[in-house]
Amino acid sequence: MEAQNDKKTNRTEISELGEFGIIDRLTKNFELRHASSLKGVGDDCAVIATGKGKAMLISTDLLIEGIHFDLSYHPLKHLGYKAVVASISDLYAMNARPSQITVSIAVSNRFSAEALDELYDGIWHACDYYEVDLIGGDTSASEKGLLISVTAIGEASQKQIVYRNGAKAGDQIIVSGDLGAAYLGLQLLEREKQIFLENPEVQPDLEQETYILRRQLKPEARKEIIDILGELKIKPHSMIDVSDGLSSDILQICTASGMGCRLQESGIPIAKETFERAVKFQIPPLTAALSGGEDYEILFTLSAQDTEKIIKNPLFSVIGEITAQKEGYNLISNSGQVHQLIAQGWNHLNPS
Numbered sequence: 001m002e003a004q005n006d007k008k009t010n011r012t013e014i015s016e017l018g019e020f021g022i023i024d025r026l027t028k029n030f031e032l033r034h035a036s037s038l039k040g041v042g043d044d045c046a047v048i049a050t051g052k053g054k055a056m057l058i059s060t061d062l063l064i065e066g067i068h069f070d071l072s073y074h075p076l077k078h079l080g081y082k083a084v085v086a087s088i089s090d091l092y093a094m095n096a097r098p099s100q101i102t103v104s105i106a107v108s109n110r111f112s113a114e115a116l117d118e119l120y121d122g123i124w125h126a127c128d129y130y131e132v133d134l135i136g137g138d139t140s141a142s143e144k145g146l147l148i149s150v151t152a153i154g155e156a157s158q159k160q161i162v163y164r165n166g167a168k169a170g171d172q173i174i175v176s177g178d179l180g181a182a183y184l185g186l187q188l189l190e191r192e193k194q195i196f197l198e199n200p201e202v203q204p205d206l207e208q209e210t211y212i213l214r215r216q217l218k219p220e221a222r223k224e225i226i227d228i229l230g231e232l233k234i235k236p237h238s239m240i241d242v243s244d245g246l247s248s249d250i251l252q253i254c255t256a257s258g259m260g261c262r263l264q265e266s267g268i269p270i271a272k273e274t275f276e277r278a279v280k281f282q283i284p285p286l287t288a289a290l291s292g293g294e295d296y297e298i299l300f301t302l303s304a305q306d307t308e309k310i311i312k313n314p315l316f317s318v319i320g321e322i323t324a325q326k327e328g329y330n331l332i333s334n335s336g337q338v339h340q341l342i343a344q345g346w347n348h349l350n351p352s
């Protein structure tokens, strides 16, 4: 095997640094020059002051064929929808609403205009459902495959915006919906693809598993949470969307806030269908919930008092507590064992 870090050529493999390591390395020398740049790199969105206590929020996401999606099982229409969802989810993750998107694509000549019509039909439906305007983008040829980049823009009052870095010791950790379904949907699609490649006569019967497939192929962003929080007059101390996996995303909150955490396995919500498919694949359901990505649920931390107000709503689960940093990042299993949490989330730069 080749040495990963060859001193003679001074070459560092990106996979050695990981996604967050490379972002940090590339961006650390950039200072924010403008007072209006309220938040730069390091949260779900950048935040720009626009005057009168208001701010604009911006987030960009990139989807690459062969890395983020496989067109042998991902219909283009769903893919267009998902690209918008992945991008606007970052706005909801800061307690803000998206209002505009730009969409940039690069396409090889393998794609027809009709194929791109399908992609844009999905984008249209997402714009319609989430009430956002498509306001521009860019179009280019690509040598190979399809690339989609969506930038989402929104506006909020500065006071309402929730960052990753505000978690406090004693906060309850809450997550919406359930976790791990998108990951198992992907595992199922991958398995069906392999079966099809080996024997095209075998037709899959996936009707029992529509939930996990939908969570992978046509996910939704949690647009209702900002309204629920608003009605209850609750402002979380910290917030993030679960796009890389629960472990990775709670660690983002903890490191940004200088805190530790104690998750309880018993609190982590896993849908019945997800659980059953995980068991069939001999994947521990908890592993799917902790390390699977693309759930687009919202993870946030609240004072114990506010937690009482929200927990009556079945959409939410209390999954643990924020602790002092020195206590580390822990998960208490159902048998009472303490495990150290590690970020094994989606890492497209190092997908091992």
Ligand code: ADP
Pocket (backbone or CB within 6 Å): 023, 026, 027, 040, 041, 042, 043, 044, 045, 046, 060, 061, 090, 243, 244
């Ligand atoms: P999310 O998962 O919420 O979309 P990411 O993990 O992709 O966020 O990004 C983390 C932070 O790093 C964000 O603030 C993002 O804007 C920033 N970022 C990611 N890639 C780059 C890059 N190549 N150059 C500058 N900033 C980047």
Ligand code: MG
Pocket (backbone or CB within 6 Å): 043, 044, 089, 090, 093, 240, 241, 243
């Ligand atoms: Mg995010």
